[in-house]
Amino acid sequence: MTVTNFHPRPEPVEVARVTSTAAELLEVLWGRASTAPASASQLRVLLILEHQEGINLRTLADHLASTPPSTSRLCDRLQAAGFVERELSRTDRREVRLHLSSRGRAFLTDLRARREETLRSVLERMSAGDRSALLTGLEAFCAVASEQIHGYDESSGSRTA
Template sequence: MQRDPEDEVVDAVMSASRALLAVVARSLAAVDEDVTLPQYRALVVLAQHGPRRPVDLAEALAVTPSTATRMCDRLVARELAVRERVAEDRREVRVLLSDRGRDLVDEVTRRRRTELAGLLGALSAAQRSSVVQALRTFADAAGEVPEPDWAVVV
């Protein structure tokens, strides 16, 4: 029985996403065992897009505003993020990366890049080219900011 091509694509992405998540988890654990993956994702969103209102961060993370607010509380308590009042409207609060938060994102990114380079080094040049094209298309479809536009380049 022949498999549905859409199922094959989904299966391949599911397998790759598990491998990529494992790289992220290892890289994060090596830097800070107390930061959860959802908290790290919030830090990455702040690194990519700059200061955000908690409600906007909630939307970007696909969580409820109360969940994002609690996450921001934890990140601020750990000094990975700071809250600031908007000058034009003192009632409005935005969350942004602290220097410590930026350092964490940068170090995890460096570790991820190193591990991924090792994994990709096992592929032929043609295979790497195919991976680049497919993953750029996938990232664009997901609305991700291109890596050179925000991350540390080692």
Template sequence: MAVHDGPDPMHAAAIDDAAQALLFAWDQAREQVTPRLSWPQLNALLAVERAEGVNLGGLAAELNMLLSSASRLCDRLVANGMVERVPGRADRREIALYLTPSSRALLAELRRIRRRALTETLERMSGAGRASLLRGLTEFAAASVETGKDAAAAARSA
């Protein structure tokens, strides 16, 4: 009898299908709060939020995009009043990126709407189902971080 250590490919397909409900909830919330904000722009705001003061190169790396693309994306966010550029403290030529008060409020509203939608769905689940989902998603998030670290290390050594 062979021991199977890896995930069943059918699990990945089932999770992919089930995740559509979660992605739909997130997209609905984004559409309510930020109808004129694209997914890349929202991802950039979230990246700046995670690493306040990040420079353009760091943002490009975080978003896995070319520096020129990140620069254009940042230009649009600055023009919309969502991000501000501040000269670096150590090197005035380097520009640090920060969220504006309006982008902070927008992200808080986005999370509030998203969490309300998730709560409504979670209320329809059993307690055991909610606990299993939380446990599984927590483990998935931790594994995803490790996968990202592995990918970054492979890219640096290539």
């Protein structure tokens, strides 16, 4: 499947179009492999908590572009499933801190393993050169996206502004 014909130096808009198509295909592949007991919204919460352990409900709501009551209900379901733990802040008793539980971490580990297995079945059908080019491009993308999302420069191991 060819999504587009590239110019010798592809413009970001061309790469964005192909990347968007790839992301959609990944969602379909992962959906087929999923036995996940968590919705897409719940998975976003787990991934945020994995990177920002101990954030409060308001900060989580901001990350989700949601309201605190909706976010609280989302966390209620995750807590009932044993994926999230809440604890009262030591400095402000009105504030609740959210943590990924050991079961939540195990769920993410298992989910990643299933996703990687699904990807492996596709990658095995690609040539070694295509896999190498994909890896190089994805590593660069991940470094920039991580810095933009988390304010973290993965190549240097330090937080930015």
